[in-house]
Amino acid sequence: SQQGEEDPQALSIQEGENATMNCSYKTSINNLQWYRQNSGRGLVHLILIRSNEREKHSGRLRVTLDTSKKSSSLLITASRAADTASYFCATDALRGAQKLVFGQGTRLTINP
Amino acid sequence: GAGVSQSPSNKVTEKGKDVELRCDPISGHTALYWYRQSLGQGLEFLIYFQGNSAPDKSGLPSDRFSAERTGGSVSTLTIQRTQQEDSAVYLCASSLAGVAGDTDTQYFGPGTRLTVL
Numbered sequence: 001s002q003q004g005e006e007d008p009q010a011l012s013i014q015e016g017e018n019a020t021m022n023c024s025y026k027t028s029i030n031n032l033q034w035y036r037q038n039s040g041r042g043l044v045h046l047i048l049i050r051s052n053e054r055e056k057h058s059g060r061l062r063v064t065l066d067t068s069k070k071s072s073s074l075l076i077t078a079s080r081a082a083d084t085a086s087y088f089c090a091t092d093a094l095r096g097a098q099k100l101v102f103g104q105g106t107r108l109t110i111n112p
Numbered sequence: 113g114a115g116v117s118q119s120p121s122n123k124v125t126e127k128g129k130d131v132e133l134r135c136d137p138i139s140g141h142t143a144l145y146w147y148r149q150s151l152g153q154g155l156e157f158l159i160y161f162q163g164n165s166a167p168d169k170s171g172l173p174s175d176r177f178s179a180e181r182t183g184g185s186v187s188t189l190t191i192q193r194t195q196q197e198d199s200a201v202y203l204c205a206s207s208l209a210g211v212a213g214d215t216d217t218q219y220f221g222p223g224t225r226l227t228v229l
Binding site for chain 2: 041043045103
């Protein structure tokens with residue numbers, strides 16, 4: 001079954017507003033990563049947060065991780081039209097497995 | 113090149129034909145991954161290579177799918193006797209490590225869009 005699930009499935013906001021996307025997962029993890037995908041092609045890595053970290057920042061991105069709730073959130077501040085894309089969280093299992101398990105993604109639309 | 117490259121970028125084939133998809137990972141990356149993404153869906157893991165060996169093939173959907181990696185670099189994903197349900201974007205990723213117990217950042221190629229008519 002799918003490890004990560006994003007919420008909401010789609011989000012539409014005005015340029016300049018903040019966008020928050022959530023991700024839940026089911027099993028213990030080593031780390032959680034967020035990716036962006038434009039036009040259904042290659043994924044761009046945004047940020048990696050390890051299981052012993054609670055919050056991480058990168059530019060306008062802020063990621064939190066709550067391992068007790070098995071959830072993560074991605075906040076994009078001061079959104080821009082160029083942020084329009086699909087956003088995926090991906091997790092790796094705690095033991096052995098090297099594969100990433102992706103959620104279904106959140107489709108974010110920034111309206112000018 | 114600086115990033116992961118894949119070829120072809122688009123492939124249209126007829127049902128029953130075989131196809132080969134190629135991935136060139138970032139130089140020096142020992143781990144290589146294949147994923148598949150159907151329309152509007154998340155990514156589905158297919159296979160993982162560490163060097164030339166594939167410790168995890170658990171995601172290959174049937175025995176029509178196979179992959180190899182030579183010289184610790186280029187990988188080829190082969191789909192035999194393609195079916196319409198094989199239509200998807202096939203994405204390759206590479207990472208520096210992939211050592212058990214930790215997963216490094218995976219860098220993705222642009223993908224190959226496969227359409228089976």
